[in-house]
Amino acid sequence: MAKVKAKIKEYKELSLKSLSFSTGQTRTHDTGIGIEELALNIKTHGQIHPILVAPSAESKSKYEVIVGQRRVLAHQFPSFDKKTIMAGIYNRPLSEEEGKKISISENLSRINPHSIDTKTTFQYFFDIYQNLKDVAKITGFPEAVVSQWSKRESLPKKLLALVDKKECSLQDAIDADTSVWGGDEKIEEKVELAKSFKKMNPQTKKTVKKVVKENPGITTHDAKKVAKKRTTYALNLNLLEGFNKALVEYASGQEMDRIEAAEEILEEGLRSAGFGIEDE
Numbered sequence: 001m002a003k004v005k006a007k008i009k010e011y012k013e014l015s016l017k018s019l020s021f022s023t024g025q026t027r028t029h030d031t032g033i034g035i036e037e038l039a040l041n042i043k044t045h046g047q048i049h050p051i052l053v054a055p056s057a058e059s060k061s062k063y064e065v066i067v068g069q070r071r072v073l074a075h076q077f078p079s080f081d082k083k084t085i086m087a088g089i090y091n092r093p094l095s096e097e098e099g100k101k102i103s104i105s106e107n108l109s110r111i112n113p114h115s116i117d118t119k120t121t122f123q124y125f126f127d128i129y130q131n132l133k134d135v136a137k138i139t140g141f142p143e144a145v146v147s148q149w150s151k152r153e154s155l156p157k158k159l160l161a162l163v164d165k166k167e168c169s170l171q172d173a174i175d176a177d178t179s180v181w182g183g184d185e186k187i188e189e190k191v192e193l194a195k196s197f198k199k200m201n202p203q204t205k206k207t208v209k210k211v212v213k214e215n216p217g218i219t220t221h222d223a224k225k226v227a228k229k230r231t232t233y234a235l236n237l238n239l240l241e242g243f244n245k246a247l248v249e250y251a252s253g254q255e256m257d258r259i260e261a262a263e264e265i266l267e268e269g270l271r272s273a274g275f276g277i278e279d280e
Helices: 035-045 069-075 096-108 115-129 132-139 143-154 157-164 170-179 184-198 202-214 220-229 241-254 258-272
Strands: 008-015 019-021 051-055 063-067 084-090
Touching: 019 069, 035 069, 035 132, 063 069, 063 084, 063 096, 069 084, 115 132, 115 143, 132 143, 143 170, 143 241, 157 170, 157 184, 170 184, 170 202, 184 202, 184 220, 202 220, 241 258
Parallel strands: 019 063, 051 084
Antiparallel strands: 008 084, 051 063
8 A cells, every 4th residue: 555645744623613524534334333432431531642634625724534533523422512623634635545545544453452451451440449330430431331341240151252252242242141031041042143243233233132132032043034124214313411411321221322222212102102013
């Protein structure tokens, strides 16, 4: 890969309104996943790494984000009261090809810590602070994320092995363990489900989890067939700050993300009012 010859000329705070995402971005799918958690982490520890931008070829007052798309989205998160972000600025506009070279290099060069190392670090804080709420506050991660790692030790050994070998994520292993009814006698079904989760997009995974919980004994294969027949619809909600905080608190208590919590509350509310409609 030929080296991009543009140079970073300066670092400074830029208005979020002056930024747009370049066509050179590598990340185009599922860019919003985990943004709430990232916003909380940056709010706790500050912005550790600046984003990288290039001057827009169309406007002298605008910049295109080359590296740090998720950090920008986190700064734009409703509960994160920030209007600027620290950025390194290239000395000239970049072409789409140049942007993609830098973006894919930055994304693929990252190596996440081994799951055992992450668990050991969280355990270090648990030993000091003794409770989930304080560990979440100190580390800057949501309680639901910290809770994942506290649950790691209770997972069956075969699921733990999948996580350690990176054949599935810790959350996928927990979801498989809690979705399939039964203990050790159901371990092979749990392993199969955890492996399957890794290949699913977030919405399909949510639907399959729901199908498995609703139908004890159903195989992963049949659960995926049932899930495919269920039609889901996207819904955008605008919440007042107080309701959003309440939703975040509820989601944390239920150990789910904010979207899942909103879906659950809406579905239960409709059923309670007599409007529940079962999938065909």
